Amino acid sequence: xAVVSQHPSRVICKSGTSVKIECRSLDFQATTMFxxxxxxxxxxxxxxxxxxxxxxxxxxxVEKDKFLxxxxxxxxxxxxxxxAHPEDSSFYICSAKSGGGGYTFGSGTRLTxx
Amino acid sequence: xxxxxxxxxxxxxxxxAIVSLNCTYSNSAFQYFMWYRQYSRKGPELxxxxxSSGNKEDGRFTAQVDKSSKYISLFIRDSQPxxxxxxxxAMSGAGGSYIPTFGRGTSLIVHP
Numbered sequence: 001x002a003v004v005s006q007h008p009s010r011v012i013c014k015s016g017t018s019v020k021i022e023c024r025s026l027d028f029q030a031t032t033m034f035x036x037x038x039x040x041x042x043x044x045x046x047x048x049x050x051x052x053x054x055x056x057x058x059x060x061x062v063e064k065d066k067f068l069x070x071x072x073x074x075x076x077x078x079x080x081x082x083x084a085h086p087e088d089s090s091f092y093i094c095s096a097k098s099g100g101g102g103y104t105f106g107s108g109t110r111l112t113x114x
Numbered sequence: 115x116x117x118x119x120x121x122x123x124x125x126x127x128x129x130x131a132i133v134s135l136n137c138t139y140s141n142s143a144f145q146y147f148m149w150y151r152q153y154s155r156k157g158p159e160l161x162x163x164x165x166s167s168g169n170k171e172d173g174r175f176t177a178q179v180d181k182s183s184k185y186i187s188l189f190i191r192d193s194q195p196x197x198x199x200x201x202x203x204a205m206s207g208a209g210g211s212y213i214p215t216f217g218r219g220t221s222l223i224v225h226p
Contacts, residue, residue: 006157034213043217043218044216091155093157102148103148103214105150105157105158105159105160107156
């Protein structure tokens with residue numbers, strides 16, 4: 001089946017630094033990927049839609065300068081959290097449409113900003 | 115009213131029970147209906163998806179969609195402790211770029 005690989009699975013960084021999260025579709029091409037944020041016991045909150053070769057589309061209230069998204073190839077999208085602060089600590093998950101009506105998710109990245 | 119409503123639970127059942135998980139929705143444009151299972155601190159895993167109304171069965175799992183009532187269900191037969199997880203429903207319209215809308219998930223606990 002379709003596999004989306006997300007790295008790193010866990011990262012701890014100091015406040016003010018930047019963190020890059022990678023999302024790769026391993027066995028299919030993904031022209032569109034999605035980035036979500038999830039707080040404990042809450043549903044997935046869509047942050048942005050990443051389109052290969054073009055600018056990402058951000059949801060209302062998501063700072064595009066803080067959450068930089070790059071989708072440089074059909075199999076790779078990256079999310080960079082710039083100048084991270086403790087309130088950015090969360091679980092970040094990517095997904096891609098993988099055929100039929102299903103969407104395949106990465107395993108998620110737990111970001112802790114100290 | 116949210117587009118997708120899902121009771122967060124928790125739902126606690128004994129091993130072997132039949133579990134019924136449900137979602138309601140308001141957007142009549144939804145055509146694809148999905149159920150995901152999410153273990154703690156992991157990404158969601160697609161369990162089943164259905165297109166339009168009807169039933170779909172896969173092993174111990176059965177998904178039902180009633181578009182007239184805007185109501186979808188996931189049934190789990192012979193539930194096991196390993197089924198303990200959060201189950202999220204999701205739905206989207208037709209077309210490759212139609213972004214899925216998720217419910218908040220129902221926490222299921224199957225105790226031995």
